[in-house]
Amino acid sequence: MNRDYDAISSADRAQGQGRRCICGHPRVYISTPKSRPRPGHPRHSESVPADHFDVEGCAALSPTLSRSSQRRRPELINENARENSSGSGTQRPESVGTLVQGEPDNGKFDFAHHVRALLNQADDEDIKHRQLSVGFTDLTVQGLGAAAKYQPTIWSIWSPKAIKQGIQQARHPPVKDILSNFNGVVRSGEMLLVLGSPGSGCTTLLKVLANQRQGYHKVIGDVSYDGIDPEYLSAHYRGDVGYAPEDDTHFPSLSVKNTLSVAAKMRTPQNRANNRSRSEFVQNAVQTLATVLGLRHTFDTPVGDESIRGVSGGEKKRVSIAEMLAGRARIGCWDNSTRGLDSSTALEFVRALRIATDVGNTTTIVTIYQAAESLYRLFDKVCVIYEGKQIYFGPADSARQYFMDMGWEPANRQTTADFLVAVTDPLARTPRSGWKDRVPRTAEEFATRWIQSTEGRASREEAHEYMRAPQDHLDKHHQNYKVSARAERADHMSRKSAYTVSIAMQVRAIILRRLQIIRGDMAAPAITVASFVIQALIIGSVFYNLPQATVAYFSRGGVLFFAVFFGALTAMAEIPALYAQRPIVSRHQKAAF
Known part of the structure; x- marks a missing residue:
């Protein structure tokens, strides 16, 4: 995958010589690498100082980054010298990452170089990396549900007609196509943007590609992860495909x-570069993610909810993003993860995904309902969904022209993403002059036009070619993938386990987390203990100084009954809290945490 990497834009290099952040430390730059060159659509490198989010975090990480760069500094200087002498604007990075333009001593430092240094250390120690892509052909997802529901009454429940309909629905449940006839492929190192109006099926597509099929009646079609079928992937490599819910x-x-520490602990590999201990690996992962996402100042703050005061909505969204990144998934599906973020933070989040996709050669699938033009240009491919129908899947820089050639006119200063979504809205789309009677109107007409188009045939051919890959190539890839996955698992674990750490490590981490949860909200256990003490005093005073005779038998039974009964009632109060925590536990189980 050929990509250009510019650590700092020309404007920053001209103005930022010797620039330091307000904490006095060198600025750390997160650079967005250029994508592979596309005809007529050059992508420009952009950069932003990491202390845009967190000044103190920049200061804390700068010494670490500087030390990690010392070992690779001569090699990187030689690489830059070779590139400057050859005059080539592109390179094929092996461990991939952005190049360092200048040194920390000069006040400039590329944050992505830290990731590259870690990858280089892993390569030097012969730690195998693995990649995973996804392809799908003729994908159809069916769900259960009637077209309309009515408020039930006594007669509607017990009438003979209602009973007959209930029996018929039990035998032949109403089935609805949520997605219909989808084709496409997302390879390693590519980013796919899924666009569509709310309710069009974007979340369903992400869940199916993330191999989370629970809740759907039937999934028809073929889905392949580099030759690995979904059932085998779920049983052995479940944590390598992540889904971040909205x-x-x-x-x-x-x-x-x-x-964040719990997520990092559960996915800490056995083979760690530079002989780091597990605690050092977890600490470095948490510190790095928190600094990049601007969360260091919230380390000791509870996440919070409606009853417990915690972080803000935007910070909570960044916590979800950091937790997902800590899982180190090879395929990441992000469901509207920019909701609650301001425009600049959303852009930096997608830039971070762009860097992670390029550096780690991972696969990223994102759905966003409002995407700025600068954000849209960071994606390689785009999929447009209209009422469960696929009406476009292909290069992101060709989507706008495809619909314009179809006869639709974008509004003045309308972004590409908004234009693509507006095409699926009868009230927001505008046909070009003279094309009013020639453009498609319904979702079926759009899907038919896509199937018959040259772009649609090319997309389907690419997907079918991916599914028809030579078996020996798939077997070799699967074998290498299996070796890499087994090397990450802790000692004395089953080779078929989907988890990274052993059961003993999981139990220890979960017990520690439960103690931390209790310590984070001491009011609830304090009230429980106080209520037990007060109730004990009341019961003790009522049954105080019972006579040692048969007349006190019933009274002693009452003491035992009230003691057991009050404890049972108190325990029942935990049931609503456990049900509220079930979605969290289920999400962690699906992520192999």
């Missing part, structure tokens, strides 16, 4: 630092 659900009394 809602931010976390343990409210758990602090931000502890929330």
Whole structure:
């Protein structure tokens, strides 16, 4: 995958010589690498100082980054010298990362170089990396549900007609196509943007590609992860495909630092570069993610909910993003993860995904309902969904022209993403002059036009070619993938396990998390203990000084009954809390945490 990497834009290099952040430390730059060159659509490198989010975090990480760069500095200087002498604007990075333009001593430092240094150390120690892509052909997802529901009455429930309909629905449940006839492929190192109106099926597509099929009646078609079928992937490599839901659900009394630490602990590999211990690996991962996402100042703050005061909505969204990144998934599916973020933070988040995709050669699939033009240009491919129908899947820089050639006119100063979504809205789209009777109107007409188009045939051919890859190539890739996955698992673990750490490590981490949850909200256990003490005093005073005779038998039974009964009632109060925490536990189980 050929990509240009510019550590700092020309404007920053001209103005930022010797520039330091307000904390006095060198600025750390997160550079967005250029994508592979596309005809007629050059991508420009952009950069932003990491202390845009967190000044103190920049100061804390700068010495670490500087030390990690010392070992690779001569090599990187030689690489830059060779590139400057050859005059080539592109390179094929092996461990991939952005190049360093200048040194920390000069006040400039590329943050992505830290990631590259870690990858280089892993390569030097012969730690195998693995990649995973996804392809799908003729994908159809069916769900259960009637077209309309009515408020039930006594007669509607017990009438003979209602009973007959209930029996018929039990035998032949109403089935609806949520997605219909989808084709496409997202390779390693590519980013796919999924666009569509709310309710069009964007979340369903992300869940199916993330191999989370629970809740759907039937999934028809072929889905392949480099030759690995979904059932085998779920049983052995479940944590390598991650899904970040739109809602931010976390343990409210758990602090931000502890929330991220649990995710990092559960996915800490056995083969770690530079002979780091598990605690050092977890600490470095948490510190790095928190600094990049601007969460260091919230380390000791509870995540919070409606009853516990915690971080803000935008910070909670960034906690969800950091937790997902700590899982080190090879395929990341992000469901409207920019909701609750301001435009600049959303752009920096997608830039971070762009860097992670390029550096780690991972696969990223994102759905966003409002995407700025600068954000849209960071994606390689785009998929447009209209009422469960695929009406475009292909290069992101060709989507706008495809619909314009179809006869639709974008509004003045309308971004590409908004234009693509507006095409699926009868009230927002505008046909070009003279094309009013020639453009498609319904979702079926759009899907038919896409199937018959040259772009649609090329997209389907690419997907079918991916599915028809030579078996020996797939077997070799699967074998290498299996070796890499087994090397990450802890000692004395089953080779078929989907988890990275052993059961003993999981139990120890979960017990520690429960203690941290209790400590984060001491009011609830304090009230429980106080109520037990008060109730004990009341019961003790009522049955105080019972006579040692048979007449006190019933009274002694009453003492035992009230003692057991009050404890049972108190335990029942935990049931609503456990049900509220079930989505969190389920999400962690699907992520192999």
